[in-house]
Amino acid sequence: MPSFIRPPTFLPRFNACRRFxxxxxxxxxxxxxxxxxxxxxxxxxxxxxxxxxxxKLPKTAFPLKHKDVVAAEKRYRSKTCDELYRQQYDESPDPLFVLHDGPPYANGHLHMGHALNKVIKDIINRYNVIRGRRVHYIPGWDCHGLPIEQKALAAIGKLHTSLTPDQVRAQARQVALDAIDIQKTEMRALGVMADWDSEKRTYRTLDHDFEIRQLRLFQAMVQKGFVTHRLRPVYYSPSSRTALAEAELEYKDGHRSRSVYVSLPVQEDDMSDALKEIYDSVKEQDGRDLSLVIWTTTPWSLPGNSGVAVHNDMEYVVTSNGQGRLFVLASERKEAMEKLMGPLKVVGELKGSQLVGTQYNHIFHPPSSPLPKPIVFAAGHVTSQTGTGLVHSAPAHGYEDYVAFNEAGIMLEKLRCPIDDDGKFTEELVSWAGAGDESVSSLVGKEVLGKGTDAMVDLLRERGVLLAEETIEHRYPYDWKSKKPIIIRATPQWFADVEHIKEDALAALEEVYFHPAQARKRLEAFVLSRSEWCISRQRSWGVPIPALFDSAGQPLMTPDVLEHVISVLDAKGVDYWWTGPVEEFVPPVHKGQQITKGFDTLDVWFDSGSSWTMLREANLRPRSFPLADVYLEGSDQHRGWFQSSLLTKIIGTDDRKAPYGTVITHGFVMDEEGEKMSKSAGNGLSPMEIIHGLEDSPAYGADVLRLWAASVDYTSDASIGPSSISHVNELLRRLRNTTRFLLANTSGQDKIFLEPSSLRIIDRYVLHELASLEVLVQEAYDGYNFSKAVHSISTFATSTLSTLYFDIIKDTLYCDPSNSTARNNVVGVLQHVLLRLVQMMAPIVPHLGEELYENMDGPKKSSVFLETWKPDQSWVDDYLKAEMETLLAIKPEVMKLVEEARSAKHIKTSSQAELFLQAQAGTPLDELLKRNSDMLSSLLGVSRVVLEKCSNDQAKPLSWSCNADTEIGSSRLSLALLPASHHQCPRCWLYTAEAEDRLCSRCSQVIT
Structure with missing residues (x-):
């Protein structure tokens, strides 16, 4: 729990608002x-x-607590959200501040991650408004993609295959629009400043203008040569029936896989020279059955095997099992393999480079097969840490294998991928093995991640090539939406070339500020690890890839074709791609040819990643500036929106600049035990439940939730629950308490202009502390460190104001004459503190800020946020601060004497005593006490302070006295606490009256 929301370890002697x-x-x-x-x-x-x-008692209509906090906040909702955005943007001059909104997914209600994200963004925006800047913030929604399509299909109650694309798209559009309405209402309830009802000042990735800008960006990437179409292994989700990008994966630990060790028979005529030499020397004694040993955790991928990779420099051995069989494996893996296969005798040694060129029999090819045999080749990714040192390579099922084949210069007629869109084995297996192979035929139609794997292991065992089997638990990729495991499968896809713009992208990031700083390395790592980006998806609900194909199945992606197709879609809408005849999309130069349309859609990360184009189109600032000052999203967006925005900007434009100047990252929201929140686990908590309450929990309102968001270290995972919300609610109550005192004691007062020379040291000290606070809070806001701002404001309100200053000035405020200089100065200080404290708090708790501002006297603007906050450093006085701290150091010594007298039952309160103080004559302490003698009694909490040493003659007649000598700084100080020598004044209650039941001289003058 943050220290500033813990209950205080002390109780102040005066509660600022309970006295009025x-x-x-x-x-x-x-x-x-x-x-x-x-x-x-x-x-x-x-x-x-x-x-x-x-x-002169405090008076204010400002309540300490609202009976209905939701209704109270709603009073200011339109004023501080929609109206404020319009007014500040339309009427404020530059400078301009642009925070570009990463669009949340238009699916369902807001969760706590949304709330943290939107509140942090809003704090930044509101801070910039109150500093006098014009804020450009266009909230958006990500509207395409599989989850919305699946929800649409569920609503219709039919399978995807039984509907036309336009039927699916119409229902999916409505699902997205309904979700947007829900989320818009909930974002308003959070107090997020935006022009929510404006079509032009919000965006949706399904908007026609957005889609056309996206297609124009795709067109630019094609024209620059960065987009290609080919068969290549990609992440594929059988549960979603589409290709996935790396950003759409979730890696889960503990995934269980059946791993197998398989022997691949090598015929004598297919051996490399070095292997043949060893074989010839041992075949008579140790056996003629020689096999390569491979290991895989994906037995279902074995039909796609096209080769075995070895490392050129690795040591390999030919071993004998003593039963007439020879096995080739890495020397360093022999001991591990013996645990699975029994004793193995080394009968020959050779380097990996000497194995290259060896061919072997494919498991699924009959001896008479005309298909080429797979081959052993060298690859740099092979290690001896696991497996056998010989790597099963299926380029249709592994990108690393695909790259290795290309680097080795092995030309494949086609990628072997006998798996369909549902993740099931196809009839292609039978065409390889032959129609009479019933074992292979039985695989057809089985899911490769289910019964297909079991059947494959059985087939390996049946054919005598299964050497060993283990079930392992390991980290495995899952579809982030369906939460089911994926496979790697070769399919025709569209790819954006990243390899050739990596350096430009990394160079662009050098100009970007990251908060927290370590986020830079994470984004750079994702960019470095990527060579190309699969931008196509096989779904109906998305922006179409406007591809035409000729009779040979080759894409027609010329500038003229793209320009013609996009112009048709611009005129008739992108839905027309599915409903319009192909002839309308064919440009004149290709009329009469046999042309077909492709129906892939663009990756949703391409959708949201192209959102910067609307900032470029708006032409908000010179091209030398970043399009946006800030991008702010969760830590998962380093591989998602941050990266896709960077890549599309670098590929699609010539300026090679990142679209953002600052990238801010927040963590995930967990429960109070640090566990991920979910309804199924019973620890789910929604933002609206906190704001509006439940049957068994109170309504806290938006400001409490916002204060929580500002109080936590959002750069790492943040915890929330009943305990933390209760603590933050108490913090907000204390802030209301403090500001209520300020309001109540400035109500009805004219604006007072402070003259420094007439102020007491305590007044100037508070102004100094306020000025120092403004520096701290400004630095915190500028550095996006909102928890530091909350802590600093809370400490000032509680310690400097409520505990110290308010306790000292009560007597002056309530009892001094209305025209006294001291009282006017105090009121002037309170006025100065109130406005600036409200301005510092308002970005975090805008409803409270607007309510306080509304209750303040004097001319006001329509919103506190239009009252520009300009930190005032004219009151900074470090020398005065040191002097005040010297005076404050005396109080603990006085309180020791007071406690001593109270314990002896001489007094009940410190006001029943007076204090004699004497410092060494001529010392700085002595001079300080004399200069500030008029306020020492209020500061030290006694009825009177006498600056002289208490003599024995003075103390002797009294019933008691408490004495002490101490050192303050480098000066000695004598203290004596004595019974008050005067009587209690019935008006001010101080023991300063000359006679019983008589007013003191001050009070007498006031009422005369």
Missing amino acids: ATPASSSTGILQARFATTKANDPAQSKKKAYSHTL
Whole structure:
């Protein structure tokens, strides 16, 4: 728990708001509260009450707590959200600040991650508004993709294959629009400033203009030669029936796989020279059955095997099992393999480079097969850490294998991929093995991640090539939406070339500020690890890839074709791609040819990643500036939106600049035990439940949730739950308490201009501390460190104001003459503090900020955020701060004496005593005490302070005295606490009256 939301370890002697009446109570409420322990007919107390009407008691309509906090906040919702955005953007001059909104997915209600994200963005925006900047913030929604399509299909109650694309798209569009309406209402409830009802000041990736800009970006990438179409292994989700990008994967630990060790028979005529030499030397004694040993955790991929990879420099051995069989494996893996296969005798040694060129029999090819045999080749990714040192390579099922084949210069007629869109084995297996192979035929139609794997292991065992089997638990990729495992499968896809712009992308990131700083390395690592980006998806709900294909199945991606197709879609809408005849999309130069349309859609990361194009189109600032000052999203967006925005910007434009100047990353929201929240686990908590409450929990309102978001270290995972929300609610109550005191004691007062020379040291000290606070808070906001801002504001409000200053100035405020310099100065200080404290708090708790501002006196603007905050450093005085801290160092020594007298039952309160102080004559402490003698009694909490040493003659007649000598700084100080020598004044309650039941001289002058 952050330290600033823990309950204080002390209770201040005065609660700033409990001493004055609520609006419904009488002006004597404060005195009634003070005498609550006495009898109503006590004559002495009646005399005291007689003066209550002469006191200048605090008055305000501002409540300490609202009975209905949701209704109270709603009063300011439109004013501080929609109206404020329009007013600040339309009427404020430059400078411009642009925070570009990463679009949340338009699916369902907001969760706590959304709330953290939107609140942090809004704090940044509101801070910039209150600093006088014009904020450009266009909230958006990501509207395409599989989850919305699946929800649409569920609503229709039919399978994807039984519907036309336009039917699916119409329903999916409605699902997205319905979700947007829900989320828009909930974002308003969070107090997020935006022009929510404006079509032009919000965006959706399904908007026609957005889609056309996206297609124009795709066109630019094609024209620059960065887009290709080919058969290549990609992440594929059988559960979603589409290709996936790396950003759409979730890696889960503990995935269980059946791993197998398989022998691949090598015929004598297919051996490399070095292997043949060893074989010839041992075949008579150790056997003629020689095999390569491979290991795989994906037995279903074995039909796609096209080769075995070895490392050129690795040591390999030919071993004998003593039963007539010879096995080739890495020397370093022999010991591990013996645990699975029994004793193995080394009968020959050779380097990996000497194995290259060896061919072997494919498991699924009959001896008479005309198909070429797979081959052993060298690859740099082979290691001896696991497996056998010989790597099963299926370029249709592994990108590393695909690259290795290309680098080795092995030309394959086609990629072997006998797996369909549902992740099931196809009839192609039978065409390889022959129609009579019933074992292979039985695989057809089985899911490769289910019964297909079991059947494959059985087939390996049946054919005598299964050497060993293990079930392992390991890290495995899952579809981030369906939450089911994926496979790697070769399919025709569209790819964006990343390899040739990596350096430009990394160079662009050098100009970007990252918060937290370590986020830079994470984004750079994702860019470095990527060579190309699969941008196509096999779904109906998305932006179409406007591809035409000729009769040979080759794409027609010329500038003229693209220009013609996109112009048709611009005129008739992208839905027309599915409903319009192909002839309308064929440009004149290709008329009469046999042309077909492709129906792949663009990756949703391409959708959201192209959102920067609307900033470029708006032409908000010179091209030398980043399009956006800030991009802010969760840590998962380093591989998602941050990366896709960077890549599309670098590929699609000539300026080679990142679209953002600053990237801010926040963590995930966990429960109070640090566990991921979910409804199924029973620890789910939604933002609206916190704001509006539940049957068994109160409604806290948006400001409490916002204060929580600002209080946590959002750059790492943040915890939330009933305990943390309760603590933050108490923090907000204390802030209301402090500001209520400020309001109540400045109400009805004209604006007071402060003259430094007339201020007491305590007044100037508070102004110094306020100025120092403004520096800290400004630095915190500028550095996106909002928890530091909250902590600094809370400490100032609690310690400097409530505990110190308010306690000292109460007597001056309530009892001094209205025209006294001291009182006017105090009121002026409170006015100065109030406005600036409200301005510093408002970006975090805007509803409270607007409410406080509304209750303040004097001319006001339509919103507190239009009252530009300009930190005032004119009151900074470090020398004065040191002097005040010297005076404050005396108070603990005085309180020791007070406690001593109280324990001896000499007094009940410190006001019943007076204090004698004497510092060494001529020392700085002595001079300091003399200069500030008029406020020492208020500071030290006694009725009177005498700056002289208490003599024995003075103390002897008294019933008691408490004495001490101490050192303050480098000066000695004598202290003596004595019974008050005067009587209690019935008006101010201080022991300063000359006679019993008589007013002190100050109070007498006030009421005369």
